[in-house]
Structure formats: C-alpha cells, structure tokens
Amino acid sequence: MTYVSFPADRSFDFTAIGRLCIDLNANEINRPMEQTMTFTKYVGGSPANIAIGMSRLGLKTAFIGKIADDQMGRFISGYLRDNGIDTGNVVTDKTGAVTGLAFTEIKSPTDCSILMYRDNVADLKLSPNEVSEELIAGSKMLLISGTALAASPSREAVFLALDYARKHGTVVVFDVDYRPYTWGSPEETAIYYNLAAEKSDIIVGTREEFDSMERFERNPRRIDRYTADKWLNHSASIVIIKHGKEGSIAYTKDGLEHRAKSYPAKVVKTFGAGDSYAAGFLYGVSSGWTIERSMEFGSAAACIVISSHSCSDAMPTAEQVEDYIKRCDRGEITAG
Numbered sequence: 001m002t003y004v005s006f007p008a009d010r011s012f013d014f015t016a017i018g019r020l021c022i023d024l025n026a027n028e029i030n031r032p033m034e035q036t037m038t039f040t041k042y043v044g045g046s047p048a049n050i051a052i053g054m055s056r057l058g059l060k061t062a063f064i065g066k067i068a069d070d071q072m073g074r075f076i077s078g079y080l081r082d083n084g085i086d087t088g089n090v091v092t093d094k095t096g097a098v099t100g101l102a103f104t105e106i107k108s109p110t111d112c113s114i115l116m117y118r119d120n121v122a123d124l125k126l127s128p129n130e131v132s133e134e135l136i137a138g139s140k141m142l143l144i145s146g147t148a149l150a151a152s153p154s155r156e157a158v159f160l161a162l163d164y165a166r167k168h169g170t171v172v173v174f175d176v177d178y179r180p181y182t183w184g185s186p187e188e189t190a191i192y193y194n195l196a197a198e199k200s201d202i203i204v205g206t207r208e209e210f211d212s213m214e215r216f217e218r219n220p221r222r223i224d225r226y227t228a229d230k231w232l233n234h235s236a237s238i239v240i241i242k243h244g245k246e247g248s249i250a251y252t253k254d255g256l257e258h259r260a261k262s263y264p265a266k267v268v269k270t271f272g273a274g275d276s277y278a279a280g281f282l283y284g285v286s287s288g289w290t291i292e293r294s295m296e297f298g299s300a301a302a303c304i305v306i307s308s309h310s311c312s313d314a315m316p317t318a319e320q321v322e323d324y325i326k327r328c329d330r331g332e333i334t335a336g
Ligand SMILES: Nc1ncnc2c1ncn2[C@@H]1O[C@H](COP(=O)(O)OP(=O)(O)OP(=O)(O)O)[C@@H](O)[C@H]1O
Pocket: 206, 242, 243, 244, 245, 246, 247, 248, 261, 262, 263, 264, 265, 267, 270, 271, 272, 273, 274, 275, 277, 298, 299, 300, 302, 303, 306
C-alpha cells in the first residue's frame, strides 16, 4: 500500500530547512554537567542530524539554512559538504549572529538533558528571499523542523518553503521538534505548529510534542487516535507518534494503525533517537517499503545513535542498520 507518492526525476531525494548548530556533548558522562570539564564538538540541530542521516543512507540531500560568519559556521558547512550534502542554499549571516549551542548532559543512559544557548542565533535569521524555490521544486521531499517556526524571519521563510513545496508537488514532512527554550509562549507554539501541520503530508512527533499542538483542544487523556485523525483529516497521509523505548505508532489515511517493535540497545544517551528514527523511516517509505518495515528500520537506526556518544557523527549507513537488525534477530544484542 502506497500512502505517499514521492515525485520521480528530482535532483534531490531530500531537503531539510531549519537549524544548523553545534552539539557539545559531555565527555565525562554519568555525572551532572556541573562536574563536566570537557566536551566533544559535533554538528547538531535536529534537521541537520536528519539530513546527515539521509545522506549517510545514500540519498541525494540538500539543506536550506543560515550559519554564523565564524569558525563554527565554517565548521558546519564544511562538515555538510564532507558528508555529501548540497550547501548551495546554506547562507552566511552578516549581522554578527552566532551559532546555536546544545550542551548535552549525560547523567545516566536514561537521564540526559540539553542546555541550549540560542540567543541571536543565525539559523532563525533565514529570510524568505533566501529560500530557493528551484531547490524545493527539485526535491522529492522537504523536511520542516518545528523550531524553525519559533521566530521571524525564519518563520516566514519556512511558510514560503511550505508553499513552494505544495506548488511543486514536493512531499512535506513536518518533524514537530518542540524545544521550549526558543518560543515566546506555549500558545504561540500551538498556533504556528498547527498552521504548518495543516500543510504537511507526513507528521512525526512525540506524544508530548503533539500535546504542545493541542493547547486549544480537548484531548485530556492524550489519545493518539484523536491526534492522528485530526491531521489525517487535513493534508496528512501518515502521522507518526513516537513513544521512546516503547516504540512508535503510525496512523494512515485509510484508518489503519501500524505498530513496529523497537530493538534492544546498549544506551549511552537518549537524544538523537528521534532524528535517526526519522531518517530511517523516511529512507524506507521513500524507497517504497511498507510502513512497518520503514518504522523498524528507523528504530534500528535510532538504536545505533543512542548507543553512541554523538548524534550526527553516529548516523548509520543502510548496511549498518541492516546489520544491526540481523544481529538483534540473532540475539547478539541485548538492552543494557
Ligand atoms: N531506549 C531505547 N531503546 C530502543 N529504542 C529506542 C529507545 N529510545 C528510543 N528508541 C527508538 O527511537 C524512536 C524515537 O525515539 P523517541 O520516541 O525518544 O523520539 P524523540 O523524543 O524525538 O527522540 P530525541 O531524544 O532524539 O528527541 C522510538 O520510537 C524507538 O523506536
């Protein structure tokens, strides 16, 4: 069953729009950040992680974003290019804006948090006239990352990108990606997330992220079916609700629910699961796989990333994901 038709004959398989930032992951793990003295630098930002993941999986990938005019911005653009990602629409800020920093604290494999420094960040200064209609028209899918809606002019750039995608039949993926830090108020978040979700073909989020979208509605028991039906009655053909270690559920336009197992993992840190899951799922579904197989592939990709210190660097190849699945099926990998 095909739930989403991806256009053929496009220059790019995948384009993402949103933040490019830097992860600084604590090297001294299993302790609070107050006791951490050193960090390892990686490219970060949820949409950047997903784009890197898609490229590692072998897809032709591009990015629409803005970077700071400094060493961090040059590190980011160089890393994207080194990973085969087209940076023709990655614009350099000239206003003195800086690169968003995500300091990650790994208190334990299941108790991780992110301290975000996002004042005057370059990524939220992407403006509508810096978004390439040609690139979006030449892409099979466009991923919107929710945090890019948190401030102008990035907000307007994203809505213009959305309109370009719908004009040219480019599949729109909305990764909710709720980060409270960046928003003015929960009400603002709900308004703008709903406006973007209404124009999206595939929507991916955690239960908590969908809760942030339902601020003005009555879903007190946080029922997934209510959430899914709301968006399937708009443009969405697939709505995925992620539930951490418990796995994920996909709801499709024909009213079916699709459940896929999650795999065991020797967890180092929890974050990065959502980005790698999204890359694996989108790789599968755009390859014509079933929803279930795509979800399982995404789950296995997530296990590889949460078993690693980094997010972007750890994004796996298709062969690594397939090998992980086989090793799990042989009982060679257990949770830990
Ligand atoms: N501890 C775990 N063990 C095995 N699989 C996991 C674990 N945590 C997450 N996953 C897999 O990754 C998928 C996405 O994880 P999750 O639901 O935590 O998304 P997320 O909150 O967006 O992730 P992130 O922490 O990157 O923001 C899950 O549906 C599951 O398949």
